[in-house]
Structure formats: structure tokens, C-alpha cells
Amino acid sequence: MSDYVKFLRDTSPYINAHRGKTFVLAISGEGIAHANFTNIVHDIALLHSLGIRLVLVHGARHQIEERLTNCAIEARFDQNTRITDSATMACVKDAVGSARITIEAQLSTGAANSPMHGARIRVFGGNLITAKPLGVRDGIDFHHTGEVRRIDQKAIQKQLDDGALVLLSPIGYSPTGEPYNLNYEDIATQAAVSLGAEKLVMFSAENGLCDDQGNLIKMLSLNEVPQTLTSQAENISLQRNLLACYQACENGVLRSHIISYADNGALLTELFTREGSGTLILKNGKEIIRQATIDDVGGLLELIEPLEQKGILVKRSRELLETEINRFMVMQHAEGTLVGCAALYPFSDGHSAELACVATHPDFQNRGFASRLLAQLETYASQKKIRQLFVLTTHASDWFKEKGFVDVTLEELPAERKSLYNFQRKSRIFCKNLL
Structure with a gap:
């Protein structure tokens, strides 16, 4: 029996289990800029073709930093949260729009010699996130930095029911029409919880979490996460990904995953094999x-x-x-x-x-x-x-x-x-x- 036949037989239980489920995928601006992003889009298209309902959340920190540098604007942070004044917000809008267009263009590929041939993915987005200002905290005015107030769950569910892929960008709007710069990890968590998603998948620069000896941690239960969060204090990006997974599982999402955006095929390996490729965070313990x-x-x-x-x-x-x-x-x-x-x-x-x-x-x-x-x-x-x-x-x-x-x-x-x-x-x- 060929490896190809064995692979299909081994993956069929996962295909059956995942069909019709809602997955929220979250990728940073660095992930979008990485050379492997094209392969990630191909894998997303495959998930879509298998009947998995997909919400893709993207960040844009990398793209924002590039534009701030080009405009000679100093990036300002307080406790790792960006202070988004008017000049910075103009760069945020430009960066987020560019990142979104890059994603939509990739998802629209359909050349005959491409893995996307015949995919015909409809991408839906818009004013699906209601935001509120972070305001003034400890004497610091965060200006146009905001946080998620509400996800338009009904509108997203309708588009998923119609077979579309929903794309959420890290900008939300207040009821008065003001745009706010948001944390994409927070959007991913809120979307997964609001939609009752089966899984939240966070793409990271790393393969997942590692122990003190550098070995990949394949699985974490919820009660193991707080201590692990403390150990990741020096890696802010990975800590944010883990916190997003933790909060999602605490609020009803059964499984969350951290995988690498640099590892070709990491998404498929994590979802369709027993060994996986990253770290799985579980709501209800291990075996x-x-x-x-x-x-x-x-x-x-x-x-x-x-x-x-x-x-x-x-x-x-x-x-x-x-x-x-x-x-x-x-x-x-x-x-x-x-x-x-x-x-x-x-x-x-x-x-x-x-x-x-x-x-x-x-x-x-x-x-x-x-x-x-x-x-x-x-x-x-x-x-x-x-x-x-x-x-x-x-x-x-x-x-x-x-x-x-x-x-x-x-x-x-x-x-x-x-x-x-x-x-x-x-x-x-x-x-x-x-x-």
C-alpha cells in the first residue's frame, strides 16, 4: 500500500470530524509577509473545499512599522500597547488596507496550474467589529487605539452559511463612525467565542511552545497555561498567542492551536494527523x-x-x-x-x-x-x-x-x-x- 493511500485513510476521520465546523485562523502581519504565506493560502483553500467554515483574522504590526519608518514617525508603546495618534492612524489604515488586499488577492488566485484552481473562494468582510476607545489610562492617552466591543455574529454566521470565507482586519468602528486600531489576537479570541468555534488556530513565528530543554510541547491543558504564560515573558508575540488560546478555551472553545507560519504544511499537519505540528491547548484536559x-x-x-x-x-x-x-x-x-x-x-x-x-x-x-x-x-x-x-x-x-x-x-x-x-x-x- 502506498504512503499516499495510507495518508488518505488516516486523514479521513479528521475530514469527517471537521466538516461543517467553524475554525478561526489568526495570522500576524509578519506571517503575511513571510515567503510561506502563499502555501498557507493554498492550505486554507483546501480546508474550505473540505466544508470547513473559516474566519481568517489578520494582523498588520509588521506593515505598520514599515510605514512609520518610511514616514519618520516614532512608534510609541505603553506596556506593549501601541499609542495610535492621528499620524500613526493614517499609517495603520494604509498598512491594514495593504495587508487585506494582499490576502484577498491570494485567495482569488485561480490559474489552471495553481493549487487554487477551481477554489472560487468568496471573501466577505466589512464593518463587522464594533470598537471602543482604550481611552486614557494611567495618564496616557491612547488616542485611536481601541478594543473590541462586539463582533457581528449574525452577519458572520450568515456569510459562513452561504459558503463564504470571512476576513476580519484589525480595525473596528465605533457607533459614531470613528475607526480604531485593534489587537488582532483579541479579535480572534472574541470571534472564536462569539461564533462558538470548534477551533482557534494562531500562526506564530515558532512551531509552538517549548519546554526548558527546547522540546516542543505538544499539548497543554488549561490549568497548565498560567505558569507557561509566565515563562514566555520574553517572547511577547508567543505570549499573546498563548493568552488568546487560553481565553478562547476558558470561554467555550474546545481546542486552540499554536503553529508556525514558516513551516510549510503546518496547518494541515496540525489538523489532520495525530502527531500534529504545534502546541494544542485543551479546554478539557488531555487523554x-x-x-x-x-x-x-x-x-x-x-x-x-x-x-x-x-x-x-x-x-x-x-x-x-x-x-x-x-x-x-x-x-x-x-x-x-x-x-x-x-x-x-x-x-x-x-x-x-x-x-x-x-x-x-x-x-x-x-x-x-x-x-x-x-x-x-x-x-x-x-x-x-x-x-x-x-x-x-x-x-x-x-x-x-x-x-x-x-x-x-x-x-x-x-x-x-x-x-x-x-x-x-x-x-x-x-x-x-x-x-
């Missing part, structure tokens, strides 16, 4: 362990069939899984995929049970998932007054020994299980005392 339900049968089959084909696990039919589904616990990834499972079969003596069908998805091995599942099942078994766990295995003897299991003989198995022992498989038998 969860729960009791399996009848709806998990398909996912369980997908998880255990490769191991059955290798002879590591005994084959189970769909019918058998449906009958025994209440015996299983599963580990569910944040994106919904089942990444691990294990089953517990109590014996009639009431104080012993068999641990069976311990499996981890190949893409998620060596992360301690099986150990967490085992610990959860041992806790559950102890609550049921089970004192001994038996396990039969042909391939994982060392792992079970590491977890406290010891070799036992066939004669030590409960009679009901001993009568079903498969002498052809020659499974080794292990036992662990829980109480």
Missing part, C-alpha cells in the same frame, strides 16, 4: 480513561486488529466485542481517537480476574498509556474486592514483570480459565496480588 461504550466498538476493532494479525492478541469478532464491551476500559485522545484499551474479566470465585486485551495504538507507544490503563484497572479491581489479577501473554512478559506480575503455572489458574487454555499459543501465565 481520558473511561468505561467503553457500544459506540467504541469500531475504534476498538481498529486498535486491536493489527495486534491480532501479528498473533499478539487473540482474535475478537465485532459481535463478541459488542457483547463484552462493559469489560473494557479505553483511553481516548484529546482529538477523540482511541489510543489504548484493556479489559477485565472477573472469575466466578469473586476474588480473582483476568486482565486481557491490553493494547496501545502504534503511534502512541512508549508514552506510559498502557501503564496508566493498568493502574486504573487495578484500582477498579480493588474496589470490586478482587485480590488477584491473572494475565496470559506471548509477547509482553517483561512488561508485566516490571508491573509487579510474577510467573505462575497453569495449575494455579482458576478452573474455568484453565479449561480454556490454548496449548498451541503457549502463553505464559502471570499473576499479581492486589490486596
Whole structure:
């Protein structure tokens, strides 16, 4: 089977899950100016063709700085917030308009030899953001710097329903008709919350957040974000992106992402693969362990069939899984995929049970998932007054020994299980005392 076929099969669950959902994408002025922006537009067009409802929010700080320099106007800030006087506002209007035209032009490409051929994306924008002035704070007049008062949710939803891509620029208007320079990260957060978006995706100069050793942090739960925000104090741009993700998830958005605008294909990798390309911020924690339900049968089959084909696990039919589904616990990834499972079969003596069908998805091995599942099942078994766990295995003897299991003989198995022992498989038998 070719890699191309495998890729399509692996991405199909994500395509089905994302279709019809609303994603808010936010990119800075630096991202628009980057050489990879053309590829990002191609990927946005692909998302649109897959039935994903898109709101694109753009910044223009890079373009504003260029115009201020050309006009010999000093850029002024207070606590990283731009002070937008009248002369600066003229540059802001010019920069935002130029950035917007660049984006619309890219989204309008349709040459026969282009990935955009046949895309026919309609871009909708306008006075969709009501703004209010930041005003005078601590004695500093911010002039034409403002903040978001309201997003026109109904107008945006109507355009999304009609198949358009909505483009939001970092300028809003007051009820008196005054334009204000806005923070694009704030617009992205407010739009994602107002629209009930499935995802907020922030494009950053970095691939995402890194730990103290420089390793990419693939996933953060909400309760881990405040400490991480403090650690990013020296990287204002990344800190702003993380804060936007945090505020979105705190207010109802299920998942937010930080990915690189410089990495070709980062958007598709993040949305359509298990590994992703950046940092995922989750509203409801990380992987969860729960009791399996009848709806998990398909996912369980997908998880255990490769191991059955290798002879590591005994084959189970769909019918058998449906009958025994209440015996299983599963580990569910944040994106919904089942990444691990294990089953517990109590014996009639009431104080012993068999641990069976311990499996981890190949893409998620060596992360301690099986150990967490085992610990959860041992806790559950102890609550049921089970004192001994038996396990039969042909391939994982060392792992079970590491977890406290010891070799036992066939004669030590409960009679009901001993009568079903498969002498052809020659499974080794292990036992662990829980109480």
C-alpha cells in the first residue's frame, strides 16, 4: 500500500470530524509577509473545499512599522500597547488596507496550474467589529487605539452559511463612525467565542511552545497555561498567542492551536494527523480513561486488529466485542481517537480476574498509556474486592514483570480459565496480588 493511500485513510476521520465546523485562523502581519504565506493560502483553500467554515483574522504590526519608518514617525508603546495618534492612524489604515488586499488577492488566485484552481473562494468582510476607545489610562492617552466591543455574529454566521470565507482586519468602528486600531489576537479570541468555534488556530513565528530543554510541547491543558504564560515573558508575540488560546478555551472553545507560519504544511499537519505540528491547548484536559461504550466498538476493532494479525492478541469478532464491551476500559485522545484499551474479566470465585486485551495504538507507544490503563484497572479491581489479577501473554512478559506480575503455572489458574487454555499459543501465565 502506498504512503499516499495510507495518508488518505488516516486523514479521513479528521475530514469527517471537521466538516461543517467553524475554525478561526489568526495570522500576524509578519506571517503575511513571510515567503510561506502563499502555501498557507493554498492550505486554507483546501480546508474550505473540505466544508470547513473559516474566519481568517489578520494582523498588520509588521506593515505598520514599515510605514512609520518610511514616514519618520516614532512608534510609541505603553506596556506593549501601541499609542495610535492621528499620524500613526493614517499609517495603520494604509498598512491594514495593504495587508487585506494582499490576502484577498491570494485567495482569488485561480490559474489552471495553481493549487487554487477551481477554489472560487468568496471573501466577505466589512464593518463587522464594533470598537471602543482604550481611552486614557494611567495618564496616557491612547488616542485611536481601541478594543473590541462586539463582533457581528449574525452577519458572520450568515456569510459562513452561504459558503463564504470571512476576513476580519484589525480595525473596528465605533457607533459614531470613528475607526480604531485593534489587537488582532483579541479579535480572534472574541470571534472564536462569539461564533462558538470548534477551533482557534494562531500562526506564530515558532512551531509552538517549548519546554526548558527546547522540546516542543505538544499539548497543554488549561490549568497548565498560567505558569507557561509566565515563562514566555520574553517572547511577547508567543505570549499573546498563548493568552488568546487560553481565553478562547476558558470561554467555550474546545481546542486552540499554536503553529508556525514558516513551516510549510503546518496547518494541515496540525489538523489532520495525530502527531500534529504545534502546541494544542485543551479546554478539557488531555487523554481520558473511561468505561467503553457500544459506540467504541469500531475504534476498538481498529486498535486491536493489527495486534491480532501479528498473533499478539487473540482474535475478537465485532459481535463478541459488542457483547463484552462493559469489560473494557479505553483511553481516548484529546482529538477523540482511541489510543489504548484493556479489559477485565472477573472469575466466578469473586476474588480473582483476568486482565486481557491490553493494547496501545502504534503511534502512541512508549508514552506510559498502557501503564496508566493498568493502574486504573487495578484500582477498579480493588474496589470490586478482587485480590488477584491473572494475565496470559506471548509477547509482553517483561512488561508485566516490571508491573509487579510474577510467573505462575497453569495449575494455579482458576478452573474455568484453565479449561480454556490454548496449548498451541503457549502463553505464559502471570499473576499479581492486589490486596
